[in-house]
Amino acid sequence: MTTRRELLRTAAVAVAASAFSSVASAQAAPAFQLPALPYAVDALEPHIDAQTMTIHHTKHHQAYVTNLVNALKDQQALASKPLPALLADLNSVPEPIRMAVRNNGGGHANHSLFWRLMKKNGGGAPTGDVAKAINAKFGSFDKFKEELSGAGMRQFGSGWAWLSVDKSKQLVLSATPNQDNPWMLGHSPILGVDVWEHAYYLRYQNRRADYLAAWWNTINWDVVNEEYAKALKG
Numbered sequence: 336m337t338t339r340r341e342l343l344r345t346a347a348v349a350v351a352a353s354a355f356s357s358v359a360s361a362q363a364a365p366a367f368q369l370p371a372l373p374y375a376v377d378a379l380e381p382h383i384d385a386q387t388m389t390i391h392h393t394k395h396h397q398a399y400v401t402n403l404v405n406a407l408k409d410q411q412a413l414a415s416k417p418l419p420a421l422l423a424d425l426n427s428v429p430e431p432i433r434m435a436v437r438n439n440g441g442g443h444a445n446h447s448l449f450w451r452l453m454k455k456n457g458g459g460a461p462t463g464d465v466a467k468a469i470n471a472k473f474g475s476f477d478k479f480k481e482e483l484s485g486a487g488m489r490q491f492g493s494g495w496a497w498l499s500v501d502k503s504k505q506l507v508l509s510a511t512p513n514q515d516n517p518w519m520l521g522h523s524p525i526l527g528v529d530v531w532e533h534a535y536y537l538r539y540q541n542r543r544a545d546y547l548a549a550w551w552n553t554i555n556w557d558v559v560n561e562e563y564a565k566a567l568k569g
């Protein structure tokens with residue numbers, strides 16, 4: 336016969352077990368996940384259309400996340416490293432999965448930053464310390480726009496154009512192919528633009544220059560300033 340005390344003990348064990356399993360499943364959650372967009376999919380209209388944003392975020396970015404998780408499924412130590420650190424030290428990644436980590440880890444990191452760098456009713460002139468640093472480095476905002484857009488235009492095929500902070504805390508402009516990025520050099524990107532055709536083809540077809548001109552109207556300079564401050568500290 337089951338006593339009341341035994342029933343209580345059984346119940347307590349069951350509660351403890353369920354608490355443990357929820358902790359265990361939280362720990363087993365994938366290290367890499369698709370971040371939500373920080374705005375509605377149509378927030379960047381008319382500059383970037385809702386259909387492009389939806390496909391870009393839920394298909395392209397999701398695929399980088401899925402492929403990164405798969406590539407690192409047997410590499411717990413690497414999977415728990417911060418992504419910028421992992422990208423800055425690709426030689427620590429076993430050769431058979433190194434290219435998958437470079438492409439998909441890069442894709443995940445690049446897009447996670449890219450979404451945050453834009454907002455509804457963004458654009459205009461830069462603000463804060465970034466404005467001062469851009470003027471000091473490039474002479475004026477207009478000159479900087481011309482140079483970053485130029486880097487994006489000259490990038491042959493798929494890639495990105497970037498403004499980063501290098502190891503000596505100086506602003507540096509660059510372009511990278513595919514999903515390569517400034518983190519691979521130990522730099523901290525603070526502004527970047529995706530020039531893969533998937534970022535603009537539905538609305539702009541082959542007109543990358545028109546897409547780049549429109550993209551300047553989406554920039555969230557508050558986030559660029561946040562990233563700049565982090566890069567100077569880091």
Ligand code: MN3
Nearest residue numbers: 395529531534
């Ligand atoms: Mn993209």
